[in-house]
Amino acid sequence: MNFCSQCGHPVAHQIPPGDDRQRYMCNHCGAIHYQNPRIIAGTLPVWQQQILLCRRAIAPRQGYWTLPAGFMENGETTRQAAARETWEEALARVEVGELYTITSIPHINQVQMLYLAELPHPEYAAGPESTEVRLFSEEEIPWDELAFLTISNALKLYFEDRRNGVFPTRHIDLNH
Amino acid sequence: MNFCSQCGHPVAHQIPPGDDRQRYMCNHCGAIHYQNPRIIAGTLPVWQQQILLCRRAIAPRQGYWTLPAGFMENGETTRQAAARETWEEALARVEVGELYTITSIPHINQVQMLYLAELPHPEYAAGPESTEVRLFSEEEIPWDELAFLTISNALKLYFEDRRNGVFPTRHIDLNH
Ligand SMILES: [Zn+2]
Ligand SMILES: [Zn+2]
Numbered sequence: 001m002n003f004c005s006q007c008g009h010p011v012a013h014q015i016p017p018g019d020d021r022q023r024y025m026c027n028h029c030g031a032i033h034y035q036n037p038r039i040i041a042g043t044l045p046v047w048q049q050q051i052l053l054c055r056r057a058i059a060p061r062q063g064y065w066t067l068p069a070g071f072m073e074n075g076e077t078t079r080q081a082a083a084r085e086t087w088e089e090a091l092a093r094v095e096v097g098e099l100y101t102i103t104s105i106p107h108i109n110q111v112q113m114l115y116l117a118e119l120p121h122p123e124y125a126a127g128p129e130s131t132e133v134r135l136f137s138e139e140e141i142p143w144d145e146l147a148f149l150t151i152s153n154a155l156k157l158y159f160e161d162r163r164n165g166v167f168p169t170r171h172i173d174l175n176h
Numbered sequence: 177m178n179f180c181s182q183c184g185h186p187v188a189h190q191i192p193p194g195d196d197r198q199r200y201m202c203n204h205c206g207a208i209h210y211q212n213p214r215i216i217a218g219t220l221p222v223w224q225q226q227i228l229l230c231r232r233a234i235a236p237r238q239g240y241w242t243l244p245a246g247f248m249e250n251g252e253t254t255r256q257a258a259a260r261e262t263w264e265e266a267l268a269r270v271e272v273g274e275l276y277t278i279t280s281i282p283h284i285n286q287v288q289m290l291y292l293a294e295l296p297h298p299e300y301a302a303g304p305e306s307t308e309v310r311l312f313s314e315e316e317i318p319w320d321e322l323a324f325l326t327i328s329n330a331l332k333l334y335f336e337d338r339r340n341g342v343f344p345t346r347h348i349d350l351n352h
Contacts (some may be wrong), residue, residue: 001181005200005209008179008186018260018304033181036250039287045282072213073197077280077349078287096295102275104253110327111215111254128194169345171275173253 006031008167029076037109042069044154045094050135051155052124054089056147057131067114067154068092070129082115090133092124101154103172114154116167118156124154178207182207198246204295213285218245220330221270226311228300230265232323233307238322243290243330244268246305258291266309268300279287279348290330292343325350 004011004026011024016032021038024033044067045052053065070088072081075173079096084134086094094117126133138159146152154171187200192208200209210245220243221228228239244265248257253274262270270293278321279288300309312318314335322328329348337343 003179003181005177005179005187011181034247035250036214037250046269049228072287074211075211075282077243077282078278079280079347079349099278099345102278103295104255104257106251106253111248124260130179146253152221161283167337169275171298173255 001033001035003032004029004031005033009019012105013114031154037106037111039072039078039081040069040110040112041072041078041085041115042067043082043086043094043096043157044100044158045086045113045117045119047090047119047122047135050137051120051158052090052092052133052135053142054126055132056128057126058129061147063131063145065142065145065147066147066151069112069114078113079115082113082117087127089127089130090124092119092128092133094119098167099169100167100171101157103150103153103174105150107175112150114150119150152170177209179213180205180207181209184277201232205303213282213287214259215248215254215257216245216286216288217248217261217291218288219256219265219270219272219291220276221262221268221293221295221332223295223298223311225313226313227317227334228266228268228295228309228311229318230302230306231308232305233302234305235271235323237323239307240321241318242323242327245288245290254289255291258289258293262293263303266300266304268295268309270295272344275345276343277326277333277346277348279326279329279350281350290325291324316328 001024007029011026060168068086070085095117100116101114119165124133177200183202183205244262246261261274273292276292278291302309
């Protein structure tokens with residue numbers, strides 16, 4: 001950040017009065033430009049014991065497999081964000097269930113939330129950010145080609161929990 | 177937002193190529209300035225069956241009672257944010273437990289997360305954003321003077337759950 005988005009003057013990186021951390025501040029109009037973590041929302045879509053994964057068409061981790069997930073937008077709930085991302089990346093309409101994993105990733109200022117979801121029909125296709133979308137049984141999961149640690153964590157937990165038939169919300173802090 | 181924070185030129189509010197919603201875009205340097213929901217993290221601090229509440233020194237809802245909570249900062253986990261806010265508003269060191277409520281509030285672009293927490297000692301005091309901090313038994317809770325619907329929801333659920341001895345994570349969508 002170089003310029004004030006309110007008045008266009010250069011900003012300084014300094015600690016505002018009464019605060020205890022550096023912010024981008026405008027000494028012309030007084031605006032303080034806070035920066036906060038963003039939420040990634042997504043689903044773990046299931047159809048008849050199989051999981052829907054997407055092969056990424058874009059960076060980061062292009063070519064690797066992931067669960068459908070992306071940045072939550074203003075004006076939506078976390079569940080709506082999870083369903084929208086599943087539609088955009090996998091062209092699949094899902095019934096979003098319970099929150100399954102919530103992962104803080106402080107070194108990249110993100111909190112990821114994955115919801116259990118049901119595919120009512122095996123209908124899906126690659127959206128613009130995917131090159132391929134398909135269902136995988138547990139034995140078929142491409143463990144060495146998963147895009148992110150949060151995704152392999154969620155899938156491992158899911159298959160463990162499935163053996164017990166209970167799916168508690170898992171709270172994970174990923175430290176770099 | 178009026179000016180590009182990267183290059184200082186005026187921004188336009190328009191739909192970028194390949195996107196489906198309006199963003200603040202800079203037609204000079206090409207930057208797209210996304211705006212995303214923010215996370216409010218806090219605790220429900222308990223000491224010997226009593227709950228710690230703070231009377232707000234600042235807007236909004238100045239003079240009303242709330243649980244300690246505030247905006248999550250970059251570089252921290254949700255639990256760290258919850259503990260830090262409890263320290264800042266109530267000068268209380270808590271042991272943060274399980275996620276208790278997660279509430280989407282789409283009309284103000286917020287997701288609020290409240291954690292169960294234990295006060296090891298009844299030591300607390302008003303921080304700069306509070307005028308008064310004290311412990312309340314269930315009978316003493318000032319229901320008509322609570323600052324936010326999310327706070328009264330969490331407290332009602334807590335007293336119900338306490339009768340049953342189980343505190344499942346509650347997922348709430350607040351529609352305006
Ligand atoms: Zn300014
Ligand atoms: Zn620009």
